[in-house]
Amino acid sequence: MVGPGRSRCCGPSGAAPAMNCRAEVLEVSVEGRQVEEAMLAVLHTILLHRSTGKFHYKKEGTYSIGTVGTQDVDCDFIDFAYVRVSSEELDRALRKAVGEFKDALRGSGSDGMGQISLEFYQKKKSRWPFSDECIPWELWTIKVNVVNLANEQERQICREKVGEKLCEKIINIVEVMNRHEYLPKMPTQSEVDNVFDTSLKDVQPYLYKISYQITDSLGTSVTTTMRRLIKDTLAL
Amino acid sequence: MDTDLSSQDRKDLDKFIKFFALKTVQVIVQARLGEKICTRSSSSPTGSDWFNLAIKDIPEVTHEAKKALAGQLPAVGRSMCVEISLKTSEGDSMELEIWCLEMNEKCDKEIKVSYTVYNRLSLLLKSLLAITRVTPAYRLSRKQGHEYVILYRIYFGEVQLSGLGEGFQTVRVGTVGTPVGTITLSCAYRINLAFMSTRQFERTPPIMGIIIDHFVDRPYPSSSPMHPCNYRAGEDNGAVYPSVEDSQEVCTTSFSTSPPSQLSSSRLSYQPAALGVGSADMGYPVLFAGGLNAAHPHQLIGPGKEGGVPPVPNQPAHGTQADQERMCTPLDGVHYSAATPSSSEDTETVSNSSEGKCGSPHDLLETIFIRKVGAFVNKPINQVTMANLDIPFAMFAPKNVELEDNDPMVNPPESPETESPLQGSLHSEGSSGSSTGNTHDDFVMIDFKPAFSKDDILPMDLGTFYREFQNPPQLSSLSIDIGAQSMAEDLDSLPEKLAVHEKNVKEFDAFVETLQ
Numbered sequence: 001m002v003g004p005g006r007s008r009c010c011g012p013s014g015a016a017p018a019m020n021c022r023a024e025v026l027e028v029s030v031e032g033r034q035v036e037e038a039m040l041a042v043l044h045t046i047l048l049h050r051s052t053g054k055f056h057y058k059k060e061g062t063y064s065i066g067t068v069g070t071q072d073v074d075c076d077f078i079d080f081a082y083v084r085v086s087s088e089e090l091d092r093a094l095r096k097a098v099g100e101f102k103d104a105l106r107g108s109g110s111d112g113m114g115q116i117s118l119e120f121y122q123k124k125k126s127r128w129p130f131s132d133e134c135i136p137w138e139l140w141t142i143k144v145n146v147v148n149l150a151n152e153q154e155r156q157i158c159r160e161k162v163g164e165k166l167c168e169k170i171i172n173i174v175e176v177m178n179r180h181e182y183l184p185k186m187p188t189q190s191e192v193d194n195v196f197d198t199s200l201k202d203v204q205p206y207l208y209k210i211s212y213q214i215t216d217s218l219g220t221s222v223t224t225t226m227r228r229l230i231k232d233t234l235a236l
Numbered sequence: 237m238d239t240d241l242s243s244q245d246r247k248d249l250d251k252f253i254k255f256f257a258l259k260t261v262q263v264i265v266q267a268r269l270g271e272k273i274c275t276r277s278s279s280s281p282t283g284s285d286w287f288n289l290a291i292k293d294i295p296e297v298t299h300e301a302k303k304a305l306a307g308q309l310p311a312v313g314r315s316m317c318v319e320i321s322l323k324t325s326e327g328d329s330m331e332l333e334i335w336c337l338e339m340n341e342k343c344d345k346e347i348k349v350s351y352t353v354y355n356r357l358s359l360l361l362k363s364l365l366a367i368t369r370v371t372p373a374y375r376l377s378r379k380q381g382h383e384y385v386i387l388y389r390i391y392f393g394e395v396q397l398s399g400l401g402e403g404f405q406t407v408r409v410g411t412v413g414t415p416v417g418t419i420t421l422s423c424a425y426r427i428n429l430a431f432m433s434t435r436q437f438e439r440t441p442p443i444m445g446i447i448i449d450h451f452v453d454r455p456y457p458s459s460s461p462m463h464p465c466n467y468r469a470g471e472d473n474g475a476v477y478p479s480v481e482d483s484q485e486v487c488t489t490s491f492s493t494s495p496p497s498q499l500s501s502s503r504l505s506y507q508p509a510a511l512g513v514g515s516a517d518m519g520y521p522v523l524f525a526g527g528l529n530a531a532h533p534h535q536l537i538g539p540g541k542e543g544g545v546p547p548v549p550n551q552p553a554h555g556t557q558a559d560q561e562r563m564c565t566p567l568d569g570v571h572y573s574a575a576t577p578s579s580s581e582d583t584e585t586v587s588n589s590s591e592g593k594c595g596s597p598h599d600l601l602e603t604i605f606i607r608k609v610g611a612f613v614n615k616p617i618n619q620v621t622m623a624n625l626d627i628p629f630a631m632f633a634p635k636n637v638e639l640e641d642n643d644p645m646v647n648p649p650e651s652p653e654t655e656s657p658l659q660g661s662l663h664s665e666g667s668s669g670s671s672t673g674n675t676h677d678d679f680v681m682i683d684f685k686p687a688f689s690k691d692d693i694l695p696m697d698l699g700t701f702y703r704e705f706q707n708p709p710q711l712s713s714l715s716i717d718i719g720a721q722s723m724a725e726d727l728d729s730l731p732e733k734l735a736v737h738e739k740n741v742k743e744f745d746a747f748v749e750t751l752q
Contacts, residue, residue, distance in 0.1 A: 048362050053288045054279040066279040069290040070365055072272035081374065083365045086277045086290075167370040171407055174363040178410030180356060202277035 021136045024176055026169050027143040030078075031158050032112075035105060035144060037075040038166060039098040042142055043118055043210070044073070044084035045170055047094070049177045050120060050138075051085050051205040055196070057189040068203055079163035082170065087203045097210040104214050105146055112146030114214040120206045122184050123194040137182055241415045245349045249414055252349070253309050255286045256357045257316050257337055260364060260421065261301040261390060262291050264318045264335050267368035268377040268386045268465040287358035297388075300463065304390040310339045312417065317396070319389040320373055321462065325382065329462075331399035332373040332386075333425040338395070340420065344413030356412040360421060363410045371407070371425045377465065387462035400426045 030038050053066030069086035084091065101116050120138040149155050184206070187195045196204045241249070266273055275290035285291075301316075310316050315338040323329040347353055368374060377386045397404065409421040737744070 045366050048366065049359060053277070053281065056279075056281070064281045065288045066281050067277060067285040067288055067290045069275035069277040070362075071274035072369065074272065079375070081272075081369050081378075083369055086275060170366050170370045174366055174409065177359060178363055178408075180359075180412075186351075202279050 020182055021139055022176075022181060023139045023141070024172075025141045025143065026172065027145070028162070028165055028169065029145040029147055030162050031149055031155065032106065032146050034075075034077045034158070034162055035102045035146060036095075036098050037078050037080075038162065039101065039116055039142065039144070040084075040094060041073075041075065041078075041080060041082040041166055042140075042169055042173070043094050043098070043116075044091075045082055045173050046118060046140055047090065047205055047208070048083060048085050049173070050208070051087075051090070051203045052196075054198075054202065054204050055192060057192075061188070063189070066202070066204075075163075077159065078166065079159050080166045082166075085203050085205075087200060089200045090203060090205065094210075097212075101212040104212065105144065107214070111216065112148075113144070114212060115141050115143045116210065116212040117141045118208060118210050120208050122207065125194065137184060241349070245415070249349045249353065249416060250309060252354060252357055253414075253419065254305075256361070256419070257305065257310060258293075258298055258301050259286055259289075259291050259361055260316075260335070260337055261318055262293055262297055263361065263364050264320070264368060265297045265388050265465055266292070266294065267365075267374060268320055268388065270377050270380045270386065270465065287354065287361050289358060289361055291361070296463070300390050304392045306392070308392065310337050310392075310419070312339055312341055314393060315339070315395050317391050317393075319391070319396075319399075320377075320465070321387050321389070321399075322373075322376060322380075322384050323387055323462070324384045329387070331401075331426065332376065333371060333423055334395065334397060334400065335423045336395050336421070338420045338422070339417040342413065342418045343415055344418070345415050347413055347415060349415065353412060353414050357419075360410045360412055360419075364421060367407060367409050367423065371423060372427070373425060380465075386465040388465050389462050397424050400424055401428055403427055 026042060028038055028042075048070065051068060053068050055063045055065060057063045070083050071086050072081055073084055074081045098116070101114065105112060105114050118140040119136050121134045121136040124133045124135055126132060147158070149158055184195045192198060195207065197207050198204060275292060277290065278285075281288070284293075305316065308314065315336050317337075318335040319331060320333040320335070321329055321331045373386070376384075380386050404424050405427050406422055406424045409423065411421075412419045
């Protein structure tokens with residue numbers, strides 16, 4: 001699915017975004033135990049809009065599309081609920097990435113600030129000896145600030161406030177989605193893996209990758225981790 | 237390129253808009269059912285999943301939507317609206333949201349109907365799924381149950397936002413341009429829900445200017461009755477509705493990956509089927525209206541939600557009973573304070589029987605004088621139940637009366653109705669006085685839990701307050717005999733004391749010097 005080798009993609013490594021890459025930034029302040037749910041809520045909402053049913057190609061160059069199911073998720077630590085795609089594989093992949101981010105945020109050298117990025121990209125096959133390029137077309141960055149709270153009363157207020165903030169973020173995301181800006185053209189059968197992640201059984205999101213950065217107290221980036229979340233890829 | 241819409245494209249577009257409207261209604265109503273929704277993804281396309289999304293069709297909702305549309309489609313000046321409102325078990329109601337599917341005149345002639353428009357409508361439905369969980373009414377609908385229910389109403393025509401109160405907010409879900417106009421989906425929602433709070437919906441009188449005859453005044457003849465959002469399809473009424481397969485046109489979509497000019501190769505195939513609405517039509521509104529008005533909210537609702545006043549322990553029961561008894565006996569107010577040490581001791585022996593039991597007077601009589609009790613021990617119950625026995629009251633009454641008059645805390649005979657249950661419960665609650673931190677060890681202590689008060693703030697709670705203020709010590713100046721005696725003695729002993737002090741002058745001086 002994904003070729004090895006150099007990938008030139010925009011992301012937290014500091015390179016300037018490629019042209020036509022739409023970039024959106026969201027910021028949230030949460031308590032430590034809310035990080036996971038808040039990130040999952042935002043990422044799932046984005047991926048809900050960026051996933052389709054599985055394509056089934058037929059002859060004559062036509063294809064049909066499978067059905068995407070949805071389900072409600074209630075948060076335990078935030079007064080909030082969101083909708084995600086009914087796909088356990090996708091949920092697992094996101095939980096894995098968010099779990100790593102959360103652990104990194106908790107780790108030493110961090111003052112509780114970091115950001116997680118969700119990038120949608122297209123692959124462009126190059127001729128030998130050049131390897132495939134990854135061309136991002138949409139980048140979502142969620143900046144997180146972890147706060148420490150002193151008592152239960154503050155925690156209760158934080159539950160509600162973060163819930164309200166997340167509602168605003170969902171509205172922001174939906175607004176961006178409905179601008180109907182650039183989306184990759186629907187691919188032919190031979191090109192589908194350059195546009196979509198076809199490794200999941202039940203749904204088909206656009207090709208994406210998740211990465212994160214933790215900022216230390218000096219404001220410089222300490223850790224940059226890139227992980228590909230497509231199943232049959234070599235880990236970096 | 238031909239800029240006019242071909243007839244096939246026009247047909248397709250109309251179909252898309254129609255089913256988009258129906259699916260929109262389903263998403264909104266299902267989001268207000270009060271339950272979590274879960275549908276499965278399927279990699280193989282099924283014929284009935286419009287817009288490639290698994291959205292179930294509740295037949296009643298489809299029926300209502302079709303009725304409201306009456307064969308028309310949203311157009312300029314003709315919007316499809318879904319009104320979500322809240323109705324309390326007392327019959328008060330309030331509009332929470334209006335979801336509007338509108339069409340304006342801005343056309344996008346270039347857009348391809350069976351490809352781009354279809355996919356964008358699918359995206360808009362996903363956005364609707366997300367936004368329906370984000371407005372304040374979602375959390376209210378998840379908590380509907382005994383105290384209130386959420387209702388929906390579909391109408392077609394001009395949008396009516398006046399019922400939302402002042403300062404309502406609007407959120408736009410999205411827009412899709414089509415060759416015949418731009419479809420816009422938005423929601424206007426009431427914001428002064430906030431004080432009602434998603435935490436707790438209180439039964440307050442209509443603050444928003446709720447009109448009780450809310451449903452009568454509708455100016456539009458096509459207005460439909462309100463329907464609850466929490467039924468189970470087909471369970472609550474006997475009406476039979478056409479199933480999805482019968483009534484809904486099946487959508488099988490094939491898309492082409494070829495360039496747009498070869499669009500002719502991709503076409504929707506569908507099988508129009510008879511709607512078969514028939515007799516269900518007649519029964520439907522009546523059933524629902526009847527179900528709504530006649531049935532207790534309980535019955536309309538599935539798994540009950542926690543609502544109303546949580547169960548309270550014994551005290552209020554005691555309170556009410558005691559209260560009633562209190563009303564009968566004028567001496568009730570008398571026994572709250574520990575008037576004199578002797579009397580307090582006596583009252584204490586009188587009290588303390590109950591330990592939470594609202595026992596019969598006989599039980600209490602038996603326990604009298606068995607135990608010594610501490611300050612402020614359950615006087616009320618014994619006072620109340622002992623009201624009929626003259627002996628203890630007679631002992632105490634003369635000593636206490638004069639104090640009672642002075643102490644407003646102790647003697648509140650003019651308390652209005654609302655207060656009396658509280659006081660009654662306080663006094664009759666049947667505990668033997670102080671909480672477990674008390675110093676008296678030689679009798680059984682039971683926590684004093686005044687009704688309607690929380691005792692989680694330890695330093696000063698209602699029980700402590702009452703204990704402290706209902707047991708003031710005897711004023712020494714009021715016991716005249718003792719006072720008089722000591723005065724005379726004091727005067728006599730003065731010269732002796734003076735002599736002693738004069739002897740010790742030097743010591744006193746040295747002491748004063750140490751202070752300087």
